[in-house]
Amino acid sequence: MAPAAITPVSPPSPTLDNTSRLTKAGTITTLEKTISNGATVAELDASRLTITPNLNPKPVPAPNSPEVWSQSYTTDHMLTARWTEKHGWEAPEIRPYGPFSIMPTASVLHYATECFEGMKAYRGDDGKARLFRPDRNAKRFLQSATRIALPGFAPEEFLKLLKKFVGVEAPKWIAEKGSFIYIRPTMIATAAALGVQRPKEALMYIMMVMFPTLDDPSSRPPSVPTPGAPLSNGVTESKPVPASKGMRLCASRHDMIRAWPGGFGSAKVGANYGPSLVAQGEARARGYDQILWLFGEECYVTEAGGSNFFILWKNKQTGRKEMVTAPLGDGVILEGVTRASVLDLVRSGKLGDVDVTERKFTMHEVLEAHNEGRIIEAFGAGTAFFIAPVQDIHFRGTDLVLPLGQDDSKDGKKGDEFAMTIKGSLKDIMYGRWQHEWGCVIEEQTEMQYE
Amino acid sequence: MAPAAITPVSPPSPTLDNTSRLTKAGTITTLEKTISNGATVAELDASRLTITPNLNPKPVPAPNSPEVWSQSYTTDHMLTARWTEKHGWEAPEIRPYGPFSIMPTASVLHYATECFEGMKAYRGDDGKARLFRPDRNAKRFLQSATRIALPGFAPEEFLKLLKKFVGVEAPKWIAEKGSFIYIRPTMIATAAALGVQRPKEALMYIMMVMFPTLDDPSSRPPSVPTPGAPLSNGVTESKPVPASKGMRLCASRHDMIRAWPGGFGSAKVGANYGPSLVAQGEARARGYDQILWLFGEECYVTEAGGSNFFILWKNKQTGRKEMVTAPLGDGVILEGVTRASVLDLVRSGKLGDVDVTERKFTMHEVLEAHNEGRIIEAFGAGTAFFIAPVQDIHFRGTDLVLPLGQDDSKDGKKGDEFAMTIKGSLKDIMYGRWQHEWGCVIEEQTEMQYE
Numbered sequence: 001m002a003p004a005a006i007t008p009v010s011p012p013s014p015t016l017d018n019t020s021r022l023t024k025a026g027t028i029t030t031l032e033k034t035i036s037n038g039a040t041v042a043e044l045d046a047s048r049l050t051i052t053p054n055l056n057p058k059p060v061p062a063p064n065s066p067e068v069w070s071q072s073y074t075t076d077h078m079l080t081a082r083w084t085e086k087h088g089w090e091a092p093e094i095r096p097y098g099p100f101s102i103m104p105t106a107s108v109l110h111y112a113t114e115c116f117e118g119m120k121a122y123r124g125d126d127g128k129a130r131l132f133r134p135d136r137n138a139k140r141f142l143q144s145a146t147r148i149a150l151p152g153f154a155p156e157e158f159l160k161l162l163k164k165f166v167g168v169e170a171p172k173w174i175a176e177k178g179s180f181i182y183i184r185p186t187m188i189a190t191a192a193a194l195g196v197q198r199p200k201e202a203l204m205y206i207m208m209v210m211f212p213t214l215d216d217p218s219s220r221p222p223s224v225p226t227p228g229a230p231l232s233n234g235v236t237e238s239k240p241v242p243a244s245k246g247m248r249l250c251a252s253r254h255d256m257i258r259a260w261p262g263g264f265g266s267a268k269v270g271a272n273y274g275p276s277l278v279a280q281g282e283a284r285a286r287g288y289d290q291i292l293w294l295f296g297e298e299c300y301v302t303e304a305g306g307s308n309f310f311i312l313w314k315n316k317q318t319g320r321k322e323m324v325t326a327p328l329g330d331g332v333i334l335e336g337v338t339r340a341s342v343l344d345l346v347r348s349g350k351l352g353d354v355d356v357t358e359r360k361f362t363m364h365e366v367l368e369a370h371n372e373g374r375i376i377e378a379f380g381a382g383t384a385f386f387i388a389p390v391q392d393i394h395f396r397g398t399d400l401v402l403p404l405g406q407d408d409s410k411d412g413k414k415g416d417e418f419a420m421t422i423k424g425s426l427k428d429i430m431y432g433r434w435q436h437e438w439g440c441v442i443e444e445q446t447e448m449q450y451e
Numbered sequence: 452m453a454p455a456a457i458t459p460v461s462p463p464s465p466t467l468d469n470t471s472r473l474t475k476a477g478t479i480t481t482l483e484k485t486i487s488n489g490a491t492v493a494e495l496d497a498s499r500l501t502i503t504p505n506l507n508p509k510p511v512p513a514p515n516s517p518e519v520w521s522q523s524y525t526t527d528h529m530l531t532a533r534w535t536e537k538h539g540w541e542a543p544e545i546r547p548y549g550p551f552s553i554m555p556t557a558s559v560l561h562y563a564t565e566c567f568e569g570m571k572a573y574r575g576d577d578g579k580a581r582l583f584r585p586d587r588n589a590k591r592f593l594q595s596a597t598r599i600a601l602p603g604f605a606p607e608e609f610l611k612l613l614k615k616f617v618g619v620e621a622p623k624w625i626a627e628k629g630s631f632i633y634i635r636p637t638m639i640a641t642a643a644a645l646g647v648q649r650p651k652e653a654l655m656y657i658m659m660v661m662f663p664t665l666d667d668p669s670s671r672p673p674s675v676p677t678p679g680a681p682l683s684n685g686v687t688e689s690k691p692v693p694a695s696k697g698m699r700l701c702a703s704r705h706d707m708i709r710a711w712p713g714g715f716g717s718a719k720v721g722a723n724y725g726p727s728l729v730a731q732g733e734a735r736a737r738g739y740d741q742i743l744w745l746f747g748e749e750c751y752v753t754e755a756g757g758s759n760f761f762i763l764w765k766n767k768q769t770g771r772k773e774m775v776t777a778p779l780g781d782g783v784i785l786e787g788v789t790r791a792s793v794l795d796l797v798r799s800g801k802l803g804d805v806d807v808t809e810r811k812f813t814m815h816e817v818l819e820a821h822n823e824g825r826i827i828e829a830f831g832a833g834t835a836f837f838i839a840p841v842q843d844i845h846f847r848g849t850d851l852v853l854p855l856g857q858d859d860s861k862d863g864k865k866g867d868e869f870a871m872t873i874k875g876s877l878k879d880i881m882y883g884r885w886q887h888e889w890g891c892v893i894e895e896q897t898e899m900q901y902e
Contacts (some may be wrong), residue, residue, distance in 0.1 A: 072556055072644040099552040104658050105523055109639050112563035112721030113728070149728035184645060188560050189725075193523040194635060194660050196724055196757055198732040207555050209645050257713035262706045264726045270563030271722030273647055274640075275715040277564070277600035281649045306647060 031157075032088070041088030044081060044153035044204075046160035048091035051168065053077075056096070060173060061210060068210040075173045075181070079165040079206040083151045085199075092161055094168055097207060103192035113189030113199050114270040115144035118383045119337070120211070121166050121442065122180045124432030129170040129442040131183075132430050134159055136337045140268060141185055147267040149198040150187050158185070158204075165206050167444045173208060178431065182211035182384070211384070246391035246404045246416065247380055249304055250288035251363060252279060258293040258303065261330040265302075268334065280305065290380070292363075292393055295332060299363040299395075302326050307380030307388060308339035311366065312418050314374040315355065321376065322355040323418075338381040341438065342422055351421055363395055370400050378402055379419040387423035389416035482608075483539070492539030495532060495604035495655075497611035502619065504528075505547035511624060512661060519661040526624045526632070530616040530657040534602045536650075543612055545619055548658060554643035564640030564650050565721040566595035569834045570788070571662070572617050572893065573631045575883030580621040580893040582634075583881050585610055587788045591719060592636055598718040600649040601638050609636070609655075616657050618895045624659060629882065633662035633835070662835070697842035697855045697867065698831055700755055701739035702814060703730060709744040709754065710783045716753075717782040731756065741831070743814075743844055746783060750814040750846075753777050758831030758839060759790035762817065763869050765825040766806065772827065773806040774869075789832040792889065793873055802872055814846050821851050829853055830870035838874035840867035 031043035054076040061067035074097050081092035107113045117137045122130050138155035146152050162185065174181050185206045189199030252258070256279045258272065259265020265272060276291065283291050290305025301309055308325060315322040323346055326333050347356045369375050378390040391405035403415030428434035432441075482494035505527040512518035525548050532543035558564045568588045573581050589606035597603050613636065625632050636657045640650030703709070707730045709723065710716020716723060730742050741756025754760055759776060766773040774797055777784050798807045820826050829841040842856035854866030879885035883892075 070644055071646040072554075072642075074556065078555060097555070099554050101550040102553050103523075103550050104529060104548070104637070104656055105525065105635075105660065108560060109565055109637060110567050110635075110721055111724035111728070112565065113725040114560055114563065116561050147729065148725040149732055182645070184556075184561075186555070186560060191523075193521055194633070194662075195522040196728070196731070198728050205555055209556065255713050257711060260708060260711035260714065262708035263711065263714075267726075269725065270561055271726050273562035274564040274599040274720065275718075275722050277562070277647070277649050278598065280647070281600055 031154075041086070042090070044083075044089040044092070044157045044161075046092065046157045046164065049079075049161060049164060050091060050093050052093060052095040054096035057172070060175070063176075063179065064212050069212050071209060071211065073210040075169045075208040075210075077165070077168060079161055081161070081204045083202040083204065085201070089151075089153065092204075094165055100203075102190065105192040105194055107189035107191055107193070107199055110194065111189070111196060112269070112271045112274070113148055113150060113202075115141070115148060115150060115187050115268055116270070117141045117144075117183075117185040117268060119183045119185075120180045120383060120430075121170055121174055121183060121208070122430040123170070123174040123177050124430075124439075125177055126432040127177065128432055129166065129174060129444055130430060130432060131163070131166065131440040131442060132426075133337050133341065133438045134162060134440050136340065137185070138162070140335065140337075141187070144267040144269050145187050147264055148269050148271075150189060150202050151199070153204075162206060163440075163442055166208075166442045169208055170442060170444050171446055173210075180211070180430075182209045183207075184209060246389040247290060247304070247385070248288045248391050249290055249292040249393045250283040250286065251292045251299075251393060251395040252294050254294075254297075257295060258291075259295075259332045261332060263331065266328070266331040266334055272334075286394075288394065292395075294363055300326070300360050301363055301366065302333050304380040304390070305385075307382035307385050308333065308336045309378070309380055310342060311361075311369075311378045312354070312376040313369045314376070316369070316372075316374065318355075320355055321353065322357055324357045324359065324361055327358040327360060336382055338383060338386070338426070341426060342381050342387075345422060345425055351418070351425070354418075366393070367395070367398070367400065370402075375402060377404060377415045377418055379416070379422075381422075387419050387426070389419045482605075490537075492537070493541070495534075495540040495543070495608045495612075497543065497608045497615065499542035500530075500612060500615060501542060501544050503544065503546040507547070508623070511626070514627075514630065515663050520663050522660060522662065524661040526620045526659040526661075528616070528619060530612055532612070532655045534653040534655070536652070540602075540604065543655075545616055551654075553641065556643040556645055558640035558642055558644070558650055561645065562640070562647060563720070563722045563725070564599055564601060564653075566592070566599060566601060566638050566719055567721070568592045568595075568634075568636040568719060570634045570636075571631045571834060571881075572621055572625055572634060572659075573881040574621070574625040574628050575881075575890075576628055577883040578628065579883055580617065580625060580895055581881060581883060582614070582617065582891040582893060583877075584788050584792065584889045585613060585891055587791065588636070589613070591786065591788075592638070595718040595720050596638050598715055599720050599722075601640060601653050602650070604655075613657060614891075614893055617659075617893045620659055621893060621895050622897055624661075631662070631881075633660045634658075635660060697840040698741060698755070698836070699739045699842050700741055700743040700844045701734040701737065702743045702750075702844060702846040703745050705745075705748070705750075708746055709742075711746070712781040712783060714782065717779065717785055719785065723785075737845075739845065743846075745814055751777070751811050752814055752817065753784050755831040755841070756836075758833035758836050759784065759787045759793075760829070760831055760841075761793060762812075762820075762829045763805070763827040764820045765827070767820070767823075767825065769806075771806055772804065773808055775808045775810065775812055778809040778811060787833055789834060789837070789877070792877060793832050793838075796873060796876055802869070802876070805869075817844070818846065818849070818851065821853075826853060828855060828866045828869055830867070830873075832873075838870050838877070840870045 031045040032040040033043055057076045061073055067073045077094050078097045079094050082090045119137050124130055138159045142155050187202055187204045190203050191199055191201035258276055279291050292304050293302045295302050303309055310323055310325045312323050328335055346354055380388040389404050390402055392402055393400045429436040429439045482496040483491040484494055508527045512524055518524045528545050529548045530545045533541045570588050575581055589610045593606050638653055638655045641654050642650055642652035709727055734742050743755050744753045746753050752760060761774055761776045763774050779786055797805055831839040840855050841853055843853055844851045880887040880890045
């Protein structure tokens with residue numbers, strides 16, 4: 001028999017909080033489903049969650065400290081749930097954060113059977129902890145998992161687990177008003193067998209990582225390389241870099257394509273990231289922050305690194321203000337939660353009279369609008385970089401300097417008012433200044449049982 | 452500081468065989484290179500290999516036993532070499548096979564920063580152990596690693612390590628003449644940090660796994676599901692399956708593509724596999740062995756599952772026998788070692804008067820040739836499935852039954868003579884019956900120092 005594919009390194013700890021539902025007769029009921037051979041397997045069931053507290057808790061580092069910039073400083077706990085083809089989902093656990101033991105033959109190490117989500121928890125001005133539209137992350141997590149043959153689950157059960165986990169960690173890790181933390185739900189295939197086949201074992205886990213405010217370049221500490229610094233791989237800078245006012249994008253080459261219709265660009269799977277790192281590393285070495293991914297001979301604009309890309313311009317025909325972004329549908333771009341929120345917010349009319357268009361548009365249209373002075377601003381929208389105004393775009397030998405990157409002394413306009421207004425509105429929701437259904441208040445465990 | 456990303460679970464064992472080169476003065480010399488900041492980092496250096504024997508060796512299971520079919524039964528040792536951005540390659544080790552300890556934040560678990568190779572070692576009729584064209588695997592391993600920003604290395608150093616490792620394991624694990632074992636070199640990014648960036652730490656490892664003879668359906672034990680058996684995911688069979696004479700292929704749907712120009716289909720990276728599992732699972736549930744991956748509206752034929760695809764037909768214009776396979780160049784198909792060997796062998800003329808063509812060809816051409824009775828046979832070629840004759844292809848509602856799948860009583864022709872001749876020739880090289888430069892004899896450690 002193959003050894004168990006993945007196990008905690010430390011022995012299981014005693015359960016302090018078994019919330020499994022008891023029937024009146026005292027037997028534990030679990031969610032199950034019947035599969036084709038007549039057997040039943042357990043569904044993911046948040047009510048079976050157990051909590052094992054970490055008896056060696058860590059200190060909380062200062063915001064934007066080097067520990068935070070390392071993007072590896074995790075909280076005291078993680079949530080894990082194991083799945084097997086034979087028995088379905090085992091009882092989820094919150095337990096001390098620590099390494100996994102994994103066999104060298106595990107599927108995830110060979111076949112990229114892995115997917116994840118990215119989201120944040122915020123400490124509001126009113127003292128409450130919030131998630132932002134976590135139901136959308138839950139649904140997308142399910143879509144990503146099933147795209148690569150990882151097991152399905154009820155999104156609402158995942159959401160219950162997520163809230164419970166945030167409720168355990170929030171009191172300590174986002175104690176200060178205005179603070180936030182990054183949350184990384186992940187699923188990996190763990191069965192120790194080399195056959196290229198549907199995963200037979202998987203592990204869902206959720207962890208939290210201290211994260212810098214990537215949308216504010218001034219928060220970057222001296223020890224962290226700024227965009228434009230030479231990388232240690234021998235690629236040195238090709239030109240001097242001006243002081244950064246916003247995100248600097250480098251359009252992808254025609255021979256380096258991120259995603260394709262019928263592929264998996266819309267799923268948050270590992271396979272979209274590893275193959276993008278060479279292009280991204282080259283762009284960073286040349287002083288750019290992210291790749292602007294183009295598609296096809298037409299040079300359709302798709303995504304900006306890990307963000308969706310928006311442009312605000314005067315429409316060529318109508319002369320009206322129009323916000324344009326690439327459409328969903330052909331599966332090439334990620335259905336970002338921030339993307340959807342920007343679209344909803346601007347369509348609501350609260351930010352003024354702006355037309356909103358989801359359509360395919362090309363880099364040549366952007367160039368034309370630039371040459372005709374019609375571009376007002378451009379920005380990326382995503383969880384990690386939040387709303388990030390764009391300063392310039394390098395496209396096949398041409399540096400397209402957007403209003404934000406130009407001399408701003410002319411009329412005092414900075415070229416990021418619209419993006420900043422959107423950002424302000426979303427922040428108001430995240431931090432509870434604007435009571436809104438997108439802000440999901442978390443019930444916190446103000447006292448852990450072990451304290 | 453982040454904890455070390457990946458460590459052996461067991462403490463380091465004493466070194467029994469330190470083959471590091473000593474200079475006359477007694478100091479150890481290592482291969483190094485200078486990087487852009489003037490620092491030197493160590494290159495991968497086979498002469499620094501150390502060996503720690505496994506003091507709890509396992510029994511060797513019988514060929515095609517259930518243990519072997521599990522594709523998870525490894526040998527006693529693995530070879531590992533750690534790399535860091537700061538110091539380069541550490542000394543490689545052969546050590547007892549066992550689990551890794553890996554942080555939940557490790558890059559490989561999120562961003563598919565992983566690549567691998569697949570090859571076999573054979574025990575020849577002359578008693579010698581051989582690899583088959585391992586220099587090609589070494590070069591491709593390097594290409595795959597650098598495609599996803601993993602560290603580079605000198606292929607010849609990797610090759611030395613590979614041979615040394617096979618030399619340690621071969622005496623026990625391929626003791627019987629005619630036996631073989633599967634070898635899986637792997638590289639993964641291990642740094643514990645969530646930033647989407649070039650890997651800062653990596654682990655190269657090589658392991659060996661007992662493998663069934665996948666090219667011989669009769670070797671399949673009763674406990675292993677045969678193609679056509681319903682899967683446990685609820686997908687049941689759509690039609691009765693005839694006794695299998697060869698590989699059954701199901702052409703991919705237009706909304707599920709494997710790779711695209713400018714992507715990474717030619718690299719052996721994890722990202723090519725996970726996203727293919729859903730389509731493959733559906734095909735297997737319907738009784739097919741592999742997906743025949745098509746590309747574009749033209750339905751270009753690219754690969755057959757993990758194999759390259761070849762067709763032998765009578766050319767429409769010349770009437771001559773012609774072997775056709777998809778070309779390299781646009782990066783959509785894998786540059787298979789078996790593929791190259793089939794091309795070289797047939798081009799050499801040793802197998803008769805057959806034209807060889809590498810060009811784009813469509814499924815419609817295959818259909819036309821089938822309708823005109825011009826198809827002689829078709830086969831997949833790859834390391835895992837070796838030379839696998841194709842019985843039929845399902846393409847958008849049509850079952851295209853190749854000569855191998857048709858009633859063979861007419862003229863005694865079986866529809867796989869050509870493939871079997873190729874297979875026989877390659878086997879002769881692998882097992883030393885045909886002394887050929889492609890057969891790479893391994894110097895074995897006939898007595899391990901610990902025995």
